[in-house]
Amino acid sequence: xxxxxxxxxxxxxxxxxxxxxxxxxxxxxxxxxxxxxxxxxxxxxxxxxxxxxxxxxxxxxxxxxxxxxxxxxxxxxxxxxxxxxxxxxxxxxxxxxxxxxxxxxxxxxxxxxxxxxxxxxxxxxxxxxxxxxxxxxxxxxxxxxxxxxxxxxxxxxxxxxxx
Amino acid sequence: xxxxxxxxxxxxxxxxxxxxxxxxxxxxxxxxxxxxxxxxxxxxxxxxxxxxxxxxxxxxxxxxxxxxxxxxxxxxxxxxxxxxxxxxxxxxxxxxxxxxxxxxxxxxxxxxxxxxxxxxxxxxxxxxxxxxxxxxxxxxxxxxxxxxxxxxxxxxxxxxxxx
Amino acid sequence: xxxxxxxxxxxxxxxxxxxxxxxxxxxxxxxxxxxxxxxxxxxxxxxxxxxxxxxxxxxxxxxxxxxxxxxxxxxxxxxxxxx
Amino acid sequence: xxxxxxxxxxxxxxxxxxxxxxxxxxxxxxxxxxxxxxxxxxxxxxxxxxxxxxxxxxxxxxxxxxxxxxxxxxxxxxxxxxx
Numbered sequence: 001x002x003x004x005x006x007x008x009x010x011x012x013x014x015x016x017x018x019x020x021x022x023x024x025x026x027x028x029x030x031x032x033x034x035x036x037x038x039x040x041x042x043x044x045x046x047x048x049x050x051x052x053x054x055x056x057x058x059x060x061x062x063x064x065x066x067x068x069x070x071x072x073x074x075x076x077x078x079x080x081x082x083x084x085x086x087x088x089x090x091x092x093x094x095x096x097x098x099x100x101x102x103x104x105x106x107x108x109x110x111x112x113x114x115x116x117x118x119x120x121x122x123x124x125x126x127x128x129x130x131x132x133x134x135x136x137x138x139x140x141x142x143x144x145x146x147x148x149x150x151x152x153x154x155x156x157x158x159x160x161x162x163x
Numbered sequence: 164x165x166x167x168x169x170x171x172x173x174x175x176x177x178x179x180x181x182x183x184x185x186x187x188x189x190x191x192x193x194x195x196x197x198x199x200x201x202x203x204x205x206x207x208x209x210x211x212x213x214x215x216x217x218x219x220x221x222x223x224x225x226x227x228x229x230x231x232x233x234x235x236x237x238x239x240x241x242x243x244x245x246x247x248x249x250x251x252x253x254x255x256x257x258x259x260x261x262x263x264x265x266x267x268x269x270x271x272x273x274x275x276x277x278x279x280x281x282x283x284x285x286x287x288x289x290x291x292x293x294x295x296x297x298x299x300x301x302x303x304x305x306x307x308x309x310x311x312x313x314x315x316x317x318x319x320x321x322x323x324x325x326x
Numbered sequence: 327x328x329x330x331x332x333x334x335x336x337x338x339x340x341x342x343x344x345x346x347x348x349x350x351x352x353x354x355x356x357x358x359x360x361x362x363x364x365x366x367x368x369x370x371x372x373x374x375x376x377x378x379x380x381x382x383x384x385x386x387x388x389x390x391x392x393x394x395x396x397x398x399x400x401x402x403x404x405x406x407x408x409x
Numbered sequence: 410x411x412x413x414x415x416x417x418x419x420x421x422x423x424x425x426x427x428x429x430x431x432x433x434x435x436x437x438x439x440x441x442x443x444x445x446x447x448x449x450x451x452x453x454x455x456x457x458x459x460x461x462x463x464x465x466x467x468x469x470x471x472x473x474x475x476x477x478x479x480x481x482x483x484x485x486x487x488x489x490x491x492x
Contacts, residue, residue, distance in 0.1 A: 034209065206409055306404065
């Protein structure tokens with residue numbers, strides 16, 4: 001029931017367990033009555049990718065560095081839109097089609113910074129978070145690379161974060 | 164477990180009952196394995212508005228027309244970003260601080276249209292959905308009006324929807 | 327006979343006005359109706375010219391030149407504030 | 410002695426290479442190391458020049474000119490694909 005502190009909270013959790021995005025969002029928003037706006041994004045393991053069935057996804061990470069890099073992204077974004085609360089939850093390991101991979105959320109007094117923060121979190125996670133997606137399908141496995149658009153979007157944010 | 168149909172689903176629910184945004188999101192995303200990206204927004208009744216405590220919010224609506232107008236907004240946005248699933252849930256009546264007022268969500272194959280759809284939904288709901296917020300505080304009650312920025316954002320979308 | 331509805335701050339400013347009207351002579355459009363209402367209730371007249379006021383005829387948004395003849399339901403709405 | 414780590418497609422391209430190295434003579438920077446690795450394993454050399462390849466020294470991102478001397482952990486990473 002406390003109003004939002006000047007310094008927002010930053011929560012990052014990187015783990016191999018499946019998670020429930022709805023429960024995580026509920027816990028994140030609890031008790032922040034001063035905040036009117038919760039924006040969020042959930043990325044799921046698709047059952048079809050580029051027209052091809054996906055039977056499994058292995059998400060490689062770099063223990064220690066992955067956690068640090070995602071914390072750095074979350075703090076950069078929280079600093080850019082302060083005061084704001086920021087949440088990032090990301091899995092690694094074996095993921096099945098339909099399961100959530102990533103949850104990014106931001107809680108703010110008004111909606112514009114909340115939306116902008118979540119979009120920036122996702123853009124930076126795509127290209128600056130040390131994860132490697134290895135998709136398995138009927139014809140074998142392949143490494144997923146960020147698209148040219150992913151790279152351009154993240155590059156635009158980097159200019160704004162570190163001018 | 165079906166892949167996303169070419170025509171997305173549009174779900175609109177306008178009701179006086181409190182709702183659980185997390186449960187509504189879970190139901191909305193269920194069984195859409197073809198979709199990788201769920202963006203959403205929850206607007207809560209703030210406990211503090213413009214530096215003043217809010218003790219209650221009465222949300223007036225126009226029975227019949229409110230439902231039609233929100234359906235029209237949801238279909239406009241779904242058409243603009245097709246194929247995409249769109250969800251809008253909105254309360255009316257007496258709302259207590261901390262309770263959700265509105266939930267907007269979009270489920271798509273990739274994140275850019277999902278984000279853009281949710282932002283457009285919220286921008287249009289602010290100025291084109293027939294609701295009237297009447298906030299009660301320690302010094303009496305006041306009607307809430309959209310800000311000049313709210314009006315400008317909605318105007319920009321209208322130009323894009325009906326060129 | 328048309329129902330005359332007011333929403334938001336306009337509802338408070340319209341106390342005492344009839345909730346049903348036969349269109350008076352010379353009142354064909356939304357702006358004609360505004361002028362007629364303003365003449366009868368000056369406080370309402372000011373509120374009708376506040377930013378963001380919208381109108382609906384038979385539950386469709388209508389501009390100032392929209393024709394009221396045949397309308398069953400005319401709504402005068404203060405600036406909407408959904409979301 | 411530094412640990413030499415490979416991630417993503419680079420891990421597959423680096424099979425057979427040592428996972429620990431003493432920096433060879435003349436190898437001072439990240440790009441020196443890339444040249445040295447490419448000479449020993451041409452397939453890896455091609456992969457090291459793929460778009461988006463990044464490097465980290467002791468778990469910090471490092472550019473091609475970063476100094477490797479004193480590093481305990483050197484990571485060669487294919488294009489990251491989080492989120």
